[in-house]
Amino acid sequence: MMEKSKEFRDFLRERAAMVEEKLRSVWPPDWDIPPKLKEAMDYSLLAGGKRMRPILALTAAEAAGGRPEAALPAACAVELVHTYSLIHDDLPAMDNDDYRRGRLTNHKVYGDAMAILAGDGLLTHAFRLATESVQYGVPADVCLQIVADLSRMAGPLGMVGGQAADVEGVQGITDARELQAIHTHKTGDLIVFSLFAGGRCAGAGVEQLEALRVYGYSIGLAFQIQDDILDLVGDEAKLGKPVKSDERQQKVTYPYLIGLDRSRQKVAELTEEAKRAVHQAGFQSPGRLLELADYLMNRDH
Numbered sequence: 485m486m487e488k489s490k491e492f493r494d495f496l497r498e499r500a501a502m503v504e505e506k507l508r509s510v511w512p513p514d515w516d517i518p519p520k521l522k523e524a525m526d527y528s529l530l531a532g533g534k535r536m537r538p539i540l541a542l543t544a545a546e547a548a549g550g551r552p553e554a555a556l557p558a559a560c561a562v563e564l565v566h567t568y569s570l571i572h573d574d575l576p577a578m579d580n581d582d583y584r585r586g587r588l589t590n591h592k593v594y595g596d597a598m599a600i601l602a603g604d605g606l607l608t609h610a611f612r613l614a615t616e617s618v619q620y621g622v623p624a625d626v627c628l629q630i631v632a633d634l635s636r637m638a639g640p641l642g643m644v645g646g647q648a649a650d651v652e653g654v655q656g657i658t659d660a661r662e663l664q665a666i667h668t669h670k671t672g673d674l675i676v677f678s679l680f681a682g683g684r685c686a687g688a689g690v691e692q693l694e695a696l697r698v699y700g701y702s703i704g705l706a707f708q709i710q711d712d713i714l715d716l717v718g719d720e721a722k723l724g725k726p727v728k729s730d731e732r733q734q735k736v737t738y739p740y741l742i743g744l745d746r747s748r749q750k751v752a753e754l755t756e757e758a759k760r761a762v763h764q765a766g767f768q769s770p771g772r773l774l775e776l777a778d779y780l781m782n783r784d785h
Contacts, residue, residue, distance in 0.1 A: 492775050503538045506560045510613060524594040524602035529567050531585045537562045541682035544696055549768040550686025557616035558630050558681035562674055564610040565638045568603035622685050630681050637673040646670030660741050672704030695765030702758035703777055706751045712737040713747055755781040
């Protein structure tokens with residue numbers, strides 16, 4: 485078991501390294517980007533992190549019998565969108581956080597205006613980046629579908645809509661169903677996009693894409709509940725940000741609504757649901773998707 489665990493950690497490191505290498509070259513060298521803007525974008529984009537969304541995209545491509553390299557542009561595109569959302573989330577008008585991934589948030593270093601523009605720049609460039617999969621042999625119509633997925637799942641119907649609902653309604657939430665609806669869009673949609681992008685690049689069929697949808701929304705909700713749990717009982721040094729921030733901001737979370745033990749049980753149930761969907765879809769190489777589900781359930785940061 486120890487040997488298997490080490491082998492999986494090596495897999496995560498290798499895939500994260502692929503993503504990091506691509507992220508360091510997302511800006512074409514002949515682009516004359518204002519230096520401070522580029523510095524602010526790279527400050528957050530290259531700040532590390534688990535790179536879980538792009539890793540999910542690469543893993544979905546492999547599960548469906550494709551090459552992870554073909555999904556790399558779309559995988560990195562979702563990381564640009566995720567990073568922009570974190571920059572904007574941390575702003576005083578949103579969550580007003582001072583630290584992210586163990587260091588000062590973007591607006592604390594570059595000011596609110598440049599942080600907003602850095603987020604804008606990352607978001608818009610993500611769509612150009614997603615089209616680069618065509619250079620790896622992905623058909624143009626598939627790249628077009630990936631861009632359409634990204635627009636839908638990152639925009640007002642998806643992640644942005646979830647964030648808006650969170651801002652407007654979090655104090656009025658009275659049950660877990662309302663909270664789940666917010667998390668489905670705020671967190672789950674980008675995770676499902678990552679999986680869809682990888683699956684599409686590998687030519688996944690309708691049944692496999694549906695399985696990736698179920699898998700993505702299940703682990704997305706489990707991921708968010710685990711975040712809520714870690715905010716209460718996690719290690720601040722591992723998390724890279726202060727714990728109990730949700731409590732200080734009087735946010736409604738799963739532990740607040742259903743308790744810590746039931747929240748942990750819910751994470752386990754969702755993880756099993758995700759794995760069951762993968763088992764039933766006939767993927768060529770499902771092993772890594774199954775391991776990722778377990779890894780996310782047991783993470784401590």
